[in-house]
Amino acid sequence: MDSVIPSQYAVILSAAKTPPVVRRLLDRKATTETFRFAQDGNLQTMDAIVIIGGGGHAKVVVCILRKLSQYHILGYTDLSDNGDLAGVPYLGLDRKLAELKAGTEKLNAVLAVGQVGLGERRCELWTRLQSCGVSFPLIASPDAIINEGVSAAEGTVVMDGSVINIGATLGRGAIVNTNSTIEHDVELADWVHVAPGATVSGGVTVGRFSMIGAGATVIEGIKIAARCMVGAGATVVDDLTEPGVYVGSPARRIR
Numbered sequence: 001m002d003s004v005i006p007s008q009y010a011v012i013l014s015a016a017k018t019p020p021v022v023r024r025l026l027d028r029k030a031t032t033e034t035f036r037f038a039q040d041g042n043l044q045t046m047d048a049i050v051i052i053g054g055g056g057h058a059k060v061v062v063c064i065l066r067k068l069s070q071y072h073i074l075g076y077t078d079l080s081d082n083g084d085l086a087g088v089p090y091l092g093l094d095r096k097l098a099e100l101k102a103g104t105e106k107l108n109a110v111l112a113v114g115q116v117g118l119g120e121r122r123c124e125l126w127t128r129l130q131s132c133g134v135s136f137p138l139i140a141s142p143d144a145i146i147n148e149g150v151s152a153a154e155g156t157v158v159m160d161g162s163v164i165n166i167g168a169t170l171g172r173g174a175i176v177n178t179n180s181t182i183e184h185d186v187e188l189a190d191w192v193h194v195a196p197g198a199t200v201s202g203g204v205t206v207g208r209f210s211m212i213g214a215g216a217t218v219i220e221g222i223k224i225a226a227r228c229m230v231g232a233g234a235t236v237v238d239d240l241t242e243p244g245v246y247v248g249s250p251a252r253r254i255r
C-alpha cells in the first residue's frame, strides 16, 4: 500500500526527481507514515498519531501536538462523531486503531479523554487499546518547563505552562495540566491528574488514580493516598491517608 503523504509534501516531492531516501520511504509498507522537511532541510519521517477522545481535553492536546511538529495527526476516535476537532477528522470507534496498526510498523496514540475525576477510566481505556500494539509516547508541550532529572513514564501528557522540577517522577498516563507546578522530588503514581494551576510542592507523593483539582495547593512533603480527589482551590496541609474527596483550606474529607 502507498504511504499517505499530505498534499503540501506531495507537491514538493513530485516537483523534483524523487531522491533515493524518499523512494526508500515510499517503498516501505506503511499506511500512516508521512514526511516533512526539518529546519536543516533534511527529510524526516513524522510519526503517525491518533487522538483518543474528541472532547475539550483532546482539543488542547491537538494544539500541543501541532506545536511539536513531530507527529502526523491521523484523526481522533470517540464513542460518536463530534465533527471536526480543531481541524482533526473523526476516524471512528476505538477499534479503528487495530485496523490502522495492521497497516503500519508503528502507530502512536495519545489518551486525550481527560474527564474530570479519577483516572480509572483512562487506565481501563489504555489497557484495552494497548492490546492492539499501539504506543503511547510522552507528549510534553514545548511551552512547558521540564528541568533536568525528571522522569516520565509512557503516555504522560504535559500541558502548556507547567513547570516540573528536578527529581520529579511522573507515572504512566499522568496528566500535568496547564500552568501546574510539580516541584522537586514529587512522585506522581500512574493515572494521576494535576489540574490547571495546581501546585504540588517538593517531595509530595500522590497515589494512583488521584486527582489534584484546579488551583489546589499541596504543601511540601505531604503523602496523598491512591484514589483521592482534592477539590479545586483546596490546600492540603496534612497527609491524606484514605481514598475520598477532600475540599477546603485546610482540606477536609467530605465523602
Ligand code: JB3
Pocket: 052, 053, 054, 055, 056, 057, 058, 077, 078, 079, 080, 082, 093, 094, 112, 113, 114, 115, 116, 125, 177, 178, 195, 196
Ligand atoms: O479542565 C480542563 C483544562 N480540562 C478538562 C479535562 C481535564 O476534562 C475539560 O474541561 C473537560 O472537563 C474534560 O475534558 P474531556 O475529557 O475532553 O471531557 P469531554 O469534553 O467530556 O470529552 C470526553 C470525550 O471522550 C467525549 O467526547 C467522550 O465521548 C469521549 N470518550 C469517552 N469514553 C471516549 C471514550 N472516547 C474514546 N475514543 N473511547 C472511549 O472509551
